Amino acid sequence: MTQPRxxxxxxxxxxxxxxxxxxxxxxxxxxxxxxxxxxxxVTAEDGTWGLGITLHSGPVCSIINDHFSxxxxxxxxxxxxxxxDMMRRASSPYGTAGITSYAISAVDNAIxxxxxxxxxxxxxxxxxxxxxxxxFCYASNTxxxxxxxxxxxxxxxxGFKAVKVFLRHGPDEGISGLNxxxxxxxxxxxxxGPDIELAVDSWMSSNIExxxxxxxxxxxxxxxxxxxxxxxxxxxxxxxxxxxxPGQILATGEHWYNIHPFSDxxxxxxxxxxxxxxxxxxxxxxxxxxxxxxxxxxxxxIGHGGMNYPYGQHLAYSMPVIPWGERSEGVSxxxxxxxxxVVLPGTSVIKNGKVxxxxxxxxxxxxxxxxxxxxxx
Numbered sequence: 001m002t003q004p005r006x007x008x009x010x011x012x013x014x015x016x017x018x019x020x021x022x023x024x025x026x027x028x029x030x031x032x033x034x035x036x037x038x039x040x041x042v043t044a045e046d047g048t049w050g051l052g053i054t055l056h057s058g059p060v061c062s063i064i065n066d067h068f069s070x071x072x073x074x075x076x077x078x079x080x081x082x083x084x085d086m087m088r089r090a091s092s093p094y095g096t097a098g099i100t101s102y103a104i105s106a107v108d109n110a111i112x113x114x115x116x117x118x119x120x121x122x123x124x125x126x127x128x129x130x131x132x133x134x135x136f137c138y139a140s141n142t143x144x145x146x147x148x149x150x151x152x153x154x155x156x157x158x159g160f161k162a163v164k165v166f167l168r169h170g171p172d173e174g175i176s177g178l179n180x181x182x183x184x185x186x187x188x189x190x191x192x193g194p195d196i197e198l199a200v201d202s203w204m205s206s207n208i209e210x211x212x213x214x215x216x217x218x219x220x221x222x223x224x225x226x227x228x229x230x231x232x233x234x235x236x237x238x239x240x241x242x243x244x245x246p247g248q249i250l251a252t253g254e255h256w257y258n259i260h261p262f263s264d265x266x267x268x269x270x271x272x273x274x275x276x277x278x279x280x281x282x283x284x285x286x287x288x289x290x291x292x293x294x295x296x297x298x299x300x301x302i303g304h305g306g307m308n309y310p311y312g313q314h315l316a317y318s319m320p321v322i323p324w325g326e327r328s329e330g331v332s333x334x335x336x337x338x339x340x341x342v343v344l345p346g347t348s349v350i351k352n353g354k355v356x357x358x359x360x361x362x363x364x365x366x367x368x369x370x371x372x373x374x375x376x377x
Contacts, residue, residue, distance in 0.1 A: 004146065005335030012144035015166040016205040018231060020173075039372050040064055040106035042114050044077055050114025051365055051372075052106035053309065053344065054279045056099055063103040067091070072107070077114050084108050084285035088258065101257035101282050108283025109311050109363075116362035123363055127288065127318035134354040135316045135325045137307050138162035138197065143330035148184065152191055154334040159352030162197035162224065162324070163188070171210040178210070182217040189221040201227040204255065208240055215245040225251040225273055232256055238270040251275055254304035258282050262290045266297040277304035278311045287315050295321045302326065310347050310364055313357035325355070345371075 019031045038060045040052040054060060071090055075083055087107060091100045116123045124130055139155040141148055141164065148165065155163050165188050169177030189198055200218060202211070206229040215226060226248055230237045232255035242250065251273035256262060257280065265271050274294050278287045287303070294301045300323055306312025307325040316322040327350055332341045339349045346366035348355050358364025 001340060002336045004333035006146050006150045008145055009147045009150075012146070013168055014144065015142075016168055016170045016203055018204045020170045020205060035059070036377060038064075038102075038106055039376070040110045041369070041372075042072075042077065042107065042110040044114060044118060048114060048117050049369070050077075050110040050112065050117060050362060051367065052108065052110030052113065052279075052283070053311075054102045054106040054109075056102050057377075059099045060103045060106065063091070063100060064107060068103065068107055077111055077118065080108070080111055080115060080285055083111055084283065088282070097257035101286075102280055104258075104286070105279050105281060105283040108285050109279065112284045113362040113365065120361050122357065122359050122361060123284065123314040124318040124357055127284070127314070130317050131320045132317065134356045135307065135313065136161070136323065137325050137327050137350050137353050137355055138164060138199070139331045140164045140201070140305075140326055140328040141166060141331075142328045143333075145330075146334055148188065149191060150334045151331070152188060155331060156192065156196070158331075158338065158350070159354075160327075161195075161353050162199070163192065164199040164201055164227070164326075166201045166203060167205070167214075170205045171207050178213060178217065181214065185218055185221050185223065194222075197224045198222070199224040199227060199251070202229045204228055204231050206230060208237055208244065211241050212244045215248045223249075225249040227251045227275070228254065232261075235261070235264060235268075235270070238265065239268060242270050249273065251302065254280070256281065259286055259289045259293065263293050266293050266299055269297075272299060274299055274301045275304045276301070278306060278315055279309065280304075284311065284315060288319070291315075291319045291321045305329065307350060307355055308347075309344055310357055313348055313355060314363060317357050 036057040038054050038057045041049050043049040068087055087104045088096050112123050139160040141151045167181045169181050185200055200223050211229045250271045252271055253275035254277050262274050276287055276290050291301050301321050302324045303312050305326055305328045306316055307327040308329050316325045332338050344365050346358055346364045348357050
């Protein structure tokens, strides 16, 4: 493993979060759930298997093993629409959003992987074929182990033509925090110049007043979009913010689950860019439906973290409504090649800010069951 070319930043701090209004020891504990990733295998009668990956291992494994497996065993793996709808309907009594949506995503993506392998085609061919030569990717500064300026320099050196920074301060830090947020964006714009796109993420941590003031303060820096500015369920506030800052490009959706919030937002004109995560929202099947919803309303889709894994790459390659893809999970420490950051072998590596998915059957994932078992807890 290549060593980073810069030193750690001891004053890196933390991104803003919806929990910032409450005091807790950020260094000694996390407020998020301590669940690991899930690997879901779906196996056909001939032994061919497909793989899906998602988060929140404990409850997701229970839903898949105790409920969905009993529901789907013996079904036709080619019937992806039917199988997805069965999972959605069967989970209605306890809710199809949140944790359930992660479980549906893992199973659905595994079925698409299996389907591609059985047919001998890459998933993007099953979705209608490529609609672009390659996928334009942007880099998200999702880690603060090193200075933001060091990350940005590295992203530009890697060939990215668009980057995203995260705010560090929420409404409870008042005008001082607001000014510090604006300063982060201002310094990044100065560093990258006028010809690199710049997006800003506030990670579910604003309120209406703060979002309005933030948008006004960021106008000189010509940001591509303002992202994830309210708690995901607060659709009324999304509507009010849309009215208060009509000229601001707004993006959200990584914490919306299943298709219905996207349909609601598109129909009411709440946002300009929908950002589903194909590994959280309900898999490829749900994501394709969301793309059609967006297209019908003149919106675009730029999925959350889609370029980290092959699932989002195949989706973006085959959907006309997806112009960009996001590389997140830290992208890579400054000086560390992107190929060393691949989690799933077989995932295509971004080169000069663009990527093209594998043309191997399914999602082209190059792992064995032994490889998975060696990494299982």
